[in-house]
Amino acid sequence: MKQVNLILQSKGGVGKSLFIWFVAQNQKEEKTNFIDLDESTQTSSARLGAVVGKDRVRSFKILNEYKKLEREKIISLFEGLAGAKSEKYYVDFGAPESAEFLSLLQHDVTADILRQELADLGIALRIFVVVAGRDALNSCVNYYTALSKELSGQFPLTMLVNMGTFGGIETAEKAVEKLKELGVDLKQFGDLGNGGAVKEIIDLIGQPDPDPATMGMISRMMYKKKQKEIDQIIA
Structure with missing residues (x-):
């Protein structure tokens, strides 16, 4: 079975691109490929291509001219990946694409039917929903909750909490404890450290040929810690 992992959140700016960049670094020696559906920014394509090579990254549009998802477009994407x-x-997924994927499950194709169709194509689907803090927290959790309801346990679903968006580690840890009360499969990422380490890692993400060895020792240590977190998340 081919493994297809969706990175979703209908709220923009929560860290989906940050997460998938770290995944690309983790998987650059593997044969993993990446699909950028974020039509509004397409920031992932260039950044991921710099890590794994342009031939392993592809942009794909699933929204029509009215910014609505057509069932045929998402199905053709899955069919293409199967072959x-x-x-x-x-x-x-960008924010609009994420919202439309939820709408697809709510109005067009139920999760059990989608699971069977994907199984027939030889695809095992896994879904990650990124959750950020501060003003984005409620809308992020609401999206996760709505999606979880529609999925009805048909696909593995993981909440990814971006720990770097809560305004301090203590605040983030309190939020995580509250989120765990929801009984979700919850993983943490995104705490890039303090001071110069954050700047060096963020600068690395934007480089055309990112090489972690060019960073200072503290930054390299934090980067390696983040990579171990990604190992545990995507295992």
């Missing part, structure tokens, strides 16, 4: 060479994919 492609790679055995593992990560698909970066």
Whole structure:
């Protein structure tokens, strides 16, 4: 079975691109490929291509001219992945695309039917929903809750809490404890450290040929810690 991993959140600016960049670094020696569906920015394509090579990253549009998802477009994407060479994919959904994927499940194709159709194509789907803090927290959790309801346990669903968006580690840890009360499969990422380490890692993400060895020792240590977190999340 091919493994297809969806990165979703209908709220923009929560860290989906940050997460998938770290995944690309983690998977650059593997045969994993990446799909950028974020039509509004397409920031992932260039950044991921700099890590794994342009031939392993592809942009794909699933929204029509009215910014609505057509069932045929998402199905054709899955059909294309089923016939492609790679055995593992990560698909970066933009905020509008994420909202439309939820709408698809609510109004067009139920999760059990989608699971069966994907199984017939030889695809095992796994879904990650990124959750950020501060003003984004409520809308992020609401999206996760609505999606979880529609999925009805048909696909593995993981909440990814971006710890760097809560305004301090203590605030983030309190939020995580509250989120755990929801009984969700919850993983943490995104705390890039303090001071110069944050700047160096963020600068690295934007480089055309990112090499972690060019950073200072503290930054390299934090980067390696983040990579171990990604290992545990995507295992």
